[in-house]
Amino acid sequence: MNSTFRKSLILVLGLTALSGCNEQATGEAVVRTEIGGSETGSGSEQGNVASEQRAAVETPCRPVIFENEPFIHCVAVPARHHISTALQSSDGTPYRGLAQYAASRSSDAPPVAFAVNGGMYDDAGDPIGYYVENSERLKELNRNAGEGNFHMLPNGVFYGSDGKWEIRTSDDFFSSVSDRPEFGTQSGPMLVINGKLHPDIATDGTSKAIRNAVGIDTRGRAHFVISNRAVSFGKMARLYRDELDVPNALYLDGNVSALWNPAADRLDTGAAIGPIIVVEKR
Template identity: 45%
Template sequence: MKRRATIFALPAVLAIAACEQKPAGEPVVRTELDESGPDQAEEVVDAEALPEASTEPQRASVCIAVAFEGTQLTHCIADPETHTIRTVLAPGGGQPFGSLAALADATASKTIAFAVTGGAFGDDLRALGYYVEEGERLSELDRGEGDGNFYMKPNGVFFGSGEDWRVLSTGRFFATVRDRPQFGTQSGPMLVTGGELHPDFEDDGASRTLRNGVGIDAEGHAHFVISDEPVSFGKIARFYRDEIGTKEALLLASGNSALWDPATGRLDEGRAGPILVVENKP
């Protein structure tokens, strides 16, 4: 799958100077040419009197490039103290956006930290299984049987309200969650459940494609990981269990995984149904 503007950035912002600047306080010599003769007049100007270049800080990305067992991944962290999370599918309840590029075209990026493909969908790009947007349930929880990644049991739900974000297997969600969250999306399979890898995963199986997932750590941070090259279920699950230490982690997408990171200009191509948007709090 093609990537568009695949720029990977560390949290620190790299500033590139367009030209070499004089040390602060050192006089600057301004030379003016007199068209009437060869003589030149030099004017010495105090550097402090010159207009200063804009020092407005650039936005820092919360996504970092990492390598795990020889595979390149991008790891984005949402902090409930500084971020909010919401689901989006279709503008004004109409046709789904269908891609992160369409969302970017229709959305001011000033407050957006990043966005990722965020759940299973059908041929019409609408959510399969449980889907809640702004507190409204648009699709019911799916506890049935079927083919494909979504039905690799246990599958699960990523959901939350305010600063409380959670990942639960579908069975536990059905048995324990009574209040409707502000956002929710169902997908599958679970990558990690109770600190254990999905029982059907091989260590590094032959099924490899671009994949992304989400997991919650002990401090309540949401960790979004997307592979930048094909990865197996087992490897991305081990990253969640062994490197991040999440007890519960859910696969969000396979094959159509994509990331929009406005701070770096990264905007991946690919089809999207439900989209998870992480925004900076005011």
């Protein structure tokens, strides 16, 4: 973490997560849940799961402020964490939420450091782009033109195997990656591409939402960020370029963005989601 980052990202203790946003997605708004506190909404079963996970894991997530907006910044380190994707249970039932996924984990599974929604999806919750889980490709790379954030080209793929995690534009992934990774998820748009902001992202556009994204730094660490208030693409992209200093960052989603941080008793619920990115402690 460089000195500029330490000066600019001020740790905020006791930060209250907010759920309002200016643009609404279909379904319920995401609820920032504190298990065992005055605002739960996820049921005792999920609360018990989160409490057990908290006892086993030291949180890698910290509240930060960037350009006067509150974010949560979670870091996955290859030597300490394992990343995977999750979409549905063994019987084929889609999770569609972090609470459902949390409740499904067995007691002997590795402790979860944190988990987030991990890419865009259709009405049934199926990925609309490249998706790999446990080295099995469930959806091919989507290089089609279209509308919406996913098709704000270039979009990209977050993927990895054996503790080596990468983000590439979809075209770069198509031309450069031949071996199937252990996990992979396609989303869009790219926020930062080889150290530069996406050319079509405005400085601070009128579209604002609760957003989340992932970026990989030069040391191979994965930086996950979720906003606690509605923010623009430009602000989140600058956070990655100017403060986290990552060469490539990928937008994951907005409005439905959610975080499970067991050590902090945070388990967001609300609008149905699709793919989930899970970071476990090794």
